[in-house]
Amino acid sequence: MPELPEVETIRRDLERVLLGKEILGVQVRTPRLVRTDPGELVAVLVGKYINRITRRGKLLQFHIAGEDRVMHVHLKMTGQLMCQVPGGLIAGGHPSAKIDHLPNAYTHVVFEFDEETTLFFNDLRTFGYVALLTPAAHEQALAAFGPEPLDEHFTRAHFFDALKGKRAIKAVLLDQTVIAGIGNIYADEICFRARVRPSRRTDTLTAQEKARLYNAMRTIIKKAVEKRGTTFSNFVDATGKKGGYMPYLMVYGRKGERCLRCGSQTITKSVVAGRGTHTCPLCQK
DNA sequence: GCGGGTGTTCACGC
DNA sequence: CGCGTGAACACCCG
Numbered sequence: 001m002p003e004l005p006e007v008e009t010i011r012r013d014l015e016r017v018l019l020g021k022e023i024l025g026v027q028v029r030t031p032r033l034v035r036t037d038p039g040e041l042v043a044v045l046v047g048k049y050i051n052r053i054t055r056r057g058k059l060l061q062f063h064i065a066g067e068d069r070v071m072h073v074h075l076k077m078t079g080q081l082m083c084q085v086p087g088g089l090i091a092g093g094h095p096s097a098k099i100d101h102l103p104n105a106y107t108h109v110v111f112e113f114d115e116e117t118t119l120f121f122n123d124l125r126t127f128g129y130v131a132l133l134t135p136a137a138h139e140q141a142l143a144a145f146g147p148e149p150l151d152e153h154f155t156r157a158h159f160f161d162a163l164k165g166k167r168a169i170k171a172v173l174l175d176q177t178v179i180a181g182i183g184n185i186y187a188d189e190i191c192f193r194a195r196v197r198p199s200r201r202t203d204t205l206t207a208q209e210k211a212r213l214y215n216a217m218r219t220i221i222k223k224a225v226e227k228r229g230t231t232f233s234n235f236v237d238a239t240g241k242k243g244g245y246m247p248y249l250m251v252y253g254r255k256g257e258r259c260l261r262c263g264s265q266t267i268t269k270s271v272v273a274g275r276g277t278h279t280c281p282l283c284q285k
Numbered sequence: 286g287c288g289g290g291t292g293t294t295c296a297c298g299c
Numbered sequence: 300c301g302c303g304t305g306a307a308c309a310c311c312c313g
Binding site: 002003006058074075076077078079125127128174176183184185186229230252275276 | 289290291292293
């Protein structure tokens, strides 16, 4: 479920709560989702402190004080990181899994901190994972990612370079080795804002269209991070409200609704790069 | 009962 | 090799 803005929001929320806290216990309830020997995970983590939580694309990394191995957590489609704190629940992930009580049937790993702080890794479809990586494996995993969309060093020239080849622009935007962190929602929103059909092959794009795609990427991802993402619930407040980017969606999830830009066409849904794709047939060329 | 789904990876086939 | 498709992972929901 989560793309870059959602994972970044989770990262910030968790960091605020977990930094400097001692890990008192770890329970692996579903060993299948832990890519490290569960016994080793427990042995390495218990008694140590969370130093820092970082993010690359949609992947979270937990750095442990006095430990050179790094814990990776990927939420894939339906993963959640829910943190029970004195004030209630914070952080988030896929909103569908029930949170009336924790742990629940979808809780696969539990990290206990102090008396009142517990982190739950939940995943309904169990595509996500937790893994402890050696420094070399960690570096290797991160090397596979393309640049962060908002990295100041990721210039327009670099973006143009990333678009060489002749795949559909949407396939390129979704390719984590080309650009890290864009998923299906923001790929559609970026193409709409740039007024480019997601199925357009990159070798047919004009310099102007590529420039619009670059600007749209930066604008939309930046705004989405500011608004704490789109559809995931953060549960900071008791209402479990959605991420704040929802009102800014122009095409995603709006099939059959009137285009907010031209007002004359309705948004269509098709399949591009194997994913449900939302487009205005008039505004996007 | 069927199909779709905010992600990623891999086997295939052209 | 490049690229696209479909399946697989597994489960809820409309």
